[in-house]
Amino acid sequence: MDDARHPECDCLEWLETLSGYLDGDVGEDLFHRIEAHIAECPRCAWAVATLRETIEACRRAPRPVLEPSELRRVVERAREELHRQGVL
Amino acid sequence: MIPPADSNAAPRRDPAERERDREILAAVQRGDADAFDRFVERFGPMIFSFGLRMCGNREDAEDVLQETLIKVYTRLRTLQDPDALRAWLWRIVANECRMSRRGPRDPGRQVNIEELLAPREEGGAPMELPDPDAPDPEASTIRLQDRERLEEAIRNLPPAYRIILLLRDFEGLTSEEVARVLGISVPNAKVRLHRARLALRKLLLGAEPPRAAKGSG
Numbered sequence: 001m002d003d004a005r006h007p008e009c010d011c012l013e014w015l016e017t018l019s020g021y022l023d024g025d026v027g028e029d030l031f032h033r034i035e036a037h038i039a040e041c042p043r044c045a046w047a048v049a050t051l052r053e054t055i056e057a058c059r060r061a062p063r064p065v066l067e068p069s070e071l072r073r074v075v076e077r078a079r080e081e082l083h084r085q086g087v088l
Numbered sequence: 089m090i091p092p093a094d095s096n097a098a099p100r101r102d103p104a105e106r107e108r109d110r111e112i113l114a115a116v117q118r119g120d121a122d123a124f125d126r127f128v129e130r131f132g133p134m135i136f137s138f139g140l141r142m143c144g145n146r147e148d149a150e151d152v153l154q155e156t157l158i159k160v161y162t163r164l165r166t167l168q169d170p171d172a173l174r175a176w177l178w179r180i181v182a183n184e185c186r187m188s189r190r191g192p193r194d195p196g197r198q199v200n201i202e203e204l205l206a207p208r209e210e211g212g213a214p215m216e217l218p219d220p221d222a223p224d225p226e227a228s229t230i231r232l233q234d235r236e237r238l239e240e241a242i243r244n245l246p247p248a249y250r251i252i253l254l255l256r257d258f259e260g261l262t263s264e265e266v267a268r269v270l271g272i273s274v275p276n277a278k279v280r281l282h283r284a285r286l287a288l289r290k291l292l293l294g295a296e297p298p299r300a301a302k303g304s305g
Contacts, residue, residue: 015286016282018282019278019281019282019285020278020282023263025263025278050289050293051285051286051289053289054285054288054289054292055257055285057238057292058238058253058257058258058288059257059258059260061235061238061239061258062235063133063134063136063137064136064137064140064141064239065133065136065137066132066133066136066146066149066150066153070150071132071136074150074153074154074157075128075132075157077154078153078154078157078158078161079124081158082124082157082158082161082162085158085162087161087162088124088161
């Protein structure tokens with residue numbers, strides 16, 4: 001394996017920054033250094049791509065839903081308790 | 089600060105949602121007749137889905153929803169800062185999940201606060217290196233889009249990682265709000281979030297990451 005250009009310690013260091021990079025939460029200098037690194041390092045480029053996909057999968061995921069009849073039952077129990085406490 | 093590398097990576101809550109939260113809070117504090125129904129319509133689905141993903145079973149998720157509705161609505165009139173509503177609500181939801189009867193995949197056991205706030209990997213989470221053989225990005229995309237695979241992976245995360253991912257990447261809280269919900273510093277929240285994302289990514293990619301065929305291109 002050709003690790004001469006990308007020693008492990010360097011890649012681990014970059015790996016720690018990737019969430020901040022994807023969230024736009026790094027300074028401009030670090031942003032450009034990360035961009036330059038991933039342009040040269042296929043391992044980190046893949047890490048960025050798959051981490052981005054992971055985040056987007058979470059953001060796209062539809063909510064598990066409660067059936068309307070179940071929701072009404074739960075909400076009515078809460079409403080009764082709030083009535084009992086004099087809140088509603 | 090520079091723009092996000094990917095616009096989809098920004099928290100998904102927009103100013104209109106904040107305004108909607110403010111209106112509902114104002115309705116509750118005025119004592120409007122339909123305020124409870126508006127509150128349930130707005131937050132009920134969020135609370136239930138969070139509870140289900142956090143607790144791992146529907147019975148506990150229903151209990152989390154019911155108890156959260158009662159506790160939040162009882163105290164809502166005293167909330168002074170509308171912008172604090174989200175973090176305040178999610179802190180109550182998180183506590184209700186902690187108090188749930190069963191806990192994920194562990195019947196009869198409560199999830200204690202230490203588990204929620206301090207992952208076993210804290211200070212030593214396995215920081216895998218990217219695959220050295222430059223895998224095919226398209227193959228990983230297909231696998232990551234599998235919804236059931238995502239839900240299963242979420243269930244298999246340590247609770248401390250699960251809760252921070254649910255708050256930040258599913259519910260769209262900011263890092264500052266997540267830190268307030270969990271009672272930790274913002275830098276700590278960011279570090280924990282990153283490790284949680286890496287852990288989820290590893291589960292989604294599976295034990296055998298896709299690899300580009302050597303010599304095929």
